[in-house]
Amino acid sequence: MEFKDYYKIMGVARDASQEDIKRAYRKLARKYHPDVSKERNAEERFKELGEAYEVLKDPEKRAAYDQIATGHQHGERFTPPPDWAFDFNVGGGGFTGGDTTGFSDFFDSLFGRNTGRRRQAGRSGWSGPLSGHDQYANIHISLEEAFSGGTQTVALAVPEIDAQGRLTNKTRTLNVMIPKGIKEGQRIRLSGQGGPGLQGGTAGDLYLEIRYKPHRFFHAEGADIALELPVTPWEAALGQAVTVPTLGGKVELKLPPNSQSGQKLRLKGRGLPGKPPGDQLVTLRIVTPEAATVEAKALYKKMAEIMPMNPRAYMGV
Structure with missing residues (x-):
């Protein structure tokens, strides 16, 4: 038979609260109810949801399911262990009013049904100690x-x-x-x-x-730490040394002369600790000062005369 991942069926995490489970069931039940749904597999999904909710809505049944579910994937071949013996029959834990008609063989193999078909167990319910689930x-x-x-x-x-x-x-x-x-x-x-x-x-x-957590200017790439570093045009052109923040403190970085925006540099061993440690990856972003004064505008015009260039030449324009 196939293993049923009831958490996946209901679209909730394994540590979901009982309220989260109830909310998810109500939402999906409205979506797949055969009387109103236009989904092609509505009836099948509705029964599947009912089976999942029958188990997860009750803390005791949910705990029992979790004991057996660890390490299994939805849809994989599954055989209950021979010593599995938890009695959910009427009078011994019982179902809470759910109609189990049409539930899967997987459900029946673990819990039995309130029709009397179940795996045999002692009157106490458990056949012996069971470890808690992870x-x-x-x-x-x-x-x-x-x-x-x-x-x-x-x-x-x-x-x-x-x-x-x-x-x-x-x-x-x-x-x-x-x-x-x-x-x-x-x-x-x-x-x-x-x-x-x-x-x-x-x-x-x-x-x-x-x-x-999100960081103001760092982000991790495995053990490496990436940073976009703003630099001035003259720092990039002249290859000056600039101060760079790292998780371990400030360091000096010598830029290569004529550095370009988007150029990537590496600070060896400045990422997360480890064997080996990660690096810090620095991507340069050249920031152009505003021409906010007469003097600044004149300087830009002078630069255009001294260093004429067309950065769009490769585009044919």
Whole structure:
């Protein structure tokens, strides 16, 4: 049978809140309801949505699904593990009023249905301890934090088993160590900080994916840091030394004589730390001073006489 990624079907992230899931279902149900939708596959999509929502709307069923879903892709071949035994039949957790008619074999293989067809389990529901599922979230840091490392405090909504054995969401504050030189897209693993285990099982891990905050003038290209550097015409023409900002502080850069706008220069090892470290890529942008005074206009006219040129000659004009 095929694996069903219920999060993908509903278009929500794995760490979506229950309110986000409800909102997504309402929006898509209106779009694909067979009585009103003109989509060719409306009825099929509507049933698929109903199946996904039946699982994700309930924290306990969602936690059970997450236990089995880690590492699987939507549509891939799937066989439930032989020891999977969670009882969602009436009187043992039960469905919350959803009509499961027409749901997929995948759904039936994991949860059974309230018609009595289900995988056998003990009266307690779980056949033994189950480890908590891994959780994923994004963390936004500045380029300066990526360069220097440090600690960032993050607040996350995480599932927790309360005293009555119910799965609830609770806001937890964590102090996260940011390694020097960490790149966008890399993940920080926090062992045991993911979903709670059930029946004495160990907690899953929490993976925080790095995202960079926008910067005023830097942007990252892997381990390299790119910068557009404004220079004057005389600095470019004469090949003067200019001061350049980097994440590690100011440095001097000697421009090649007769530098042109758009020319790229490289500051070796001035990007993000690492083995090897990244570079800083500097793109020159020549800024032309305004001819705001009589003297400035006269100087421009003199330059035109001394250094006549047609920068559009290659265009044939």
